[in-house]
Amino acid sequence: MSIWAAPEATSDTRHVCYHCGEDCRDGVLHSDNHDFCCDGCLTVYDLLKESGLCQYYAIEGSRGISPAASFYQGKYDHLDLPEVRDRMIEFTDGRLTTVYWYFPKMHCSSCIWLLEHLYRLAPAVRSSVVNFPEKKCGLRSTPPHCA
DSSP: OOEEEOOOSSTTOOOBOTTTOOBOOSOEEEETTEEESSHHHHHHHHHHHHTTOGGGGGSTTOSOOOOOGGGGTTTTGGGGSTTHHHHHEEEEOSSOEEEEEEOTTOOSHHHHHHHTTGGGTOTTEEEEEEETTTTEEEEEEOOGGGO
């Protein structure tokens, strides 16, 4: 269970997100004696914990560094268009489908690690490769009846 709290007003108190390593500027989520900067980081942490993948946090330098927000400004506005969904399918033969998913809020290497280990969480996922600067993940999967 997590509790949302505003960051302390004192200048000597600094809350750093356990998952991505960024300062918790807008508020702090607390869970398992760790601070998290947003629901996304807490959700990924919970997913890793439930799946027995918390060894990720032992990897030196695992906390990600985010690019400046202005780098991506307006770059993914097209994701709101209905016809984009149809264009994401790169290949399909009914047994194997390749798609590219865009993750506009992907902001650290923690996301890369989790996305590239999706096969451990979902049996239908055969492989996934992340292109971090483009904030996209190429995913190959089979329908559940073909897995």
